[in-house]
Amino acid sequence: MDRTDNAHRLVECTDCDALAVGGDEIRCCGSAMTPAGRHANGPGDGSPPASDSDDPPGPDLDDLLRVVFGMSPAELDVCLCVMEDGTLTVAELTERVGYDRSVVARHLNHLAALGVVEKRRQILDRGGDAYVYSPKSPGTVRRRFRESFLQWAAGAADRIDDLSREKVEAIAEAGSATEWTVFREP
Incomplete structure (x- = not known):
């Protein structure tokens, strides 16, 4: 297989x-x-077979990156640009993606914290220094995203486990309109 x-x-x-x-x-x-x-x-409970339409939809990539990793579409653009173009400075990336310099710098710092790009200080030929950002290998990026996702999923499973059986049953059986008014619109 x-x-x-x-x-x-x-x-x-x-x-x-x-x-x-x-x-x-x-x-x-x-x-x-x-x-x-x-x-x-x-x-096994005697209910009719479920159809594929009964399954919850899988997440699209934008939703997954936003919810699990806190990445916006702009940050994905920055990430992909580094992956495609190699080692770049904030100024070079700003020119390529067309976002404000502070936005690019913030996204790069987040990507470095996620472990998908490497941030290092480099001496410039014209003098001074600048941070440069280099892509990690595709295997490393996949591994970091997978590790982060599994940590997130474990935390999400813990939150679900926090729901006691009694609370879930009470929510499911709440037939009266007065019991759950907190979430109603005025």
């Missing part, structure tokens, strides 16, 4: 209901975890 066929599949443990994401065999409670989700083996 091609690695891309199962590189990012959701699996579950049939013994403890643990969930994981992975491509290779993942084991839990002494056995291999099985594909999870409503389409894996059909619903």
Whole structure:
């Protein structure tokens, strides 16, 4: 089987209901975890089979970069420019992407903090020095984005776990209009 066929599949443990994401065999409670989700083996609760239209939509790249990494479309432009053009100064990048110098500098500092570009001070031929920004290898960029995403996803899973079963059931069963008025528009 091609690695891309199962590189990012959701699996579950049939013994403890643990969930994981992975491509290779993942084991839990002494056995291999099985594909999870409503389409894996059909619903076990007697409900009708789910259709693909019942699945939540996957994120598009802009949403993923904005939510997980705090990147705007402008920051993606800056990132791609560094990746394509190699080592550049803020001034050179400003000319190429057409954004304000302070915007470019802020985006570059964020990209350096994410670990996808390298920031270093370089002596200029005409005297003085300037920060230059160099792309990390595509493999390093993918790894840094994946690590950051998985850390974000782990934190998101913790937030979901914070919802107690009672709260979720109360929300689901809230039939009266008076119980949940905080989120209603005037």
